[in-house]
Amino acid sequence: MASIVLWAIVGAAGVLAAAAAFKYRADLRDRQQRIAELERLLGDARLDALRTQLHPHFLFNALNTISAYVERDPRTARWMLDRLGTLLRMSLEHAREQEMPLERELTFITCYIDLQKARFDDRIALVTDVAPDVMTALVPSLILQPLVENAVRHGIATGDTPGRIEIHAHRDANTLHVTVTDDGPGLSPDVGFGVGLSNTQERLRRLYGKQAEFSIDNRARDAQSSGVRVTLTLPLHFPTAADATRTRTADDSRGS
DSSP: OHHHHHHHHHHHHHHHHHHHHHHHHHHHHHHHHHHHHHHHHHHHHHHHHHHHSSOHHHHHHHHHHHHHHHHHOHHHHHHHHHHHHHHHHHHHHTTTOSEEEHHHHHHHHHHHHHHHHHHTTTOEEEEEEEOGGGTTOEEETTOSHHHHHHHHHHTGGGSSSOEEEEEEEEEETTEEEEEEEEOSSOOOTTOOOOHHHHHHHHHHHHHHGGGOEEEEEEOOOSSSOOSEEEEEEEEOOOOOHHHHHHHHHHHHHHHO
16 A cells, blocks of 8 residues: 555656646746847847937938038037037947936937037027936936937927927936926827837837836926926836946047
8 A cells, every 4th residue: 555655656746747847848938939039129129229219300400400511610510520420429339238327318418409409590408407316327228319309399390489408317216207398389189109209118118017107298388388298217227337347348449
C-alpha cells in the first residue's frame, strides 16, 4: 500500500512538473513575441521620429524666412541658420532616445521659438515656469515641440496681435505635471486632434500606460485668459548614473 501511495505521489509530482514546464515555455514564448513586437514598434518609431519631429511646414517656413534675411540682414540670417542647425542636431541626437531631461527639452523649445519670433516679427512671447526640482526629470523626447507648434499655428498665427505661450511644470509626490497654454482663439467644437496631438497621446500610452494622462481644453474665457491648455501627467523619474554618463559623453563629443 505504501508503495502505491508513493508512486501516486511521484506520478502527481511528475504531472505538476510537466504542467509547470509547459506553462514556463508558453510564457517564455509569449514574452519573446512581445519583445519582438516592441522592438519592431521601436524601430518604426525611430524612423517616424526622424521624419516627423520637425513639422515640414515649420522647416519650410524657417528656410523661407532665412532666405528673406540673407541680403537685407545677413547677421540675422546666420543667427537663424545656427538656431535651425541646433534644432536639427538635437532632433537627430535624440531620435534613438525615448526620454530626455526636461531642461534639454526646454532648450529645444527655446531654439524653436527663437526662429518663430523672427518669422512673426517678435509677436511671440515664451514664458516658462518650471520648478527647479523637476528640471532633470525625464520626459518623452521632443514631446513639447508639437504642443508648442500647435499653439503657434492655431493661436498666434491666426491673428495680428502679440501672443503668449506658457510652459509650467511641477511635481506632486511621484507625478510630474506639465502644461502648455496659449492665449489664442481657443478650440473649435468641431475640430478633433491633429496628427501631432494624436501622436503625443499615443506615445504617452505606449511609454507609460495608465500612469500617464493627456488632456486638451479651452481655458476660461474671461477678461483675464483665453486660448488652449494642454496638460501632461507623467510618472516622475530621473536619469540614472549611466544615463548621466552618456549625456556628458555626448556633450563632450559635441564640444570637441
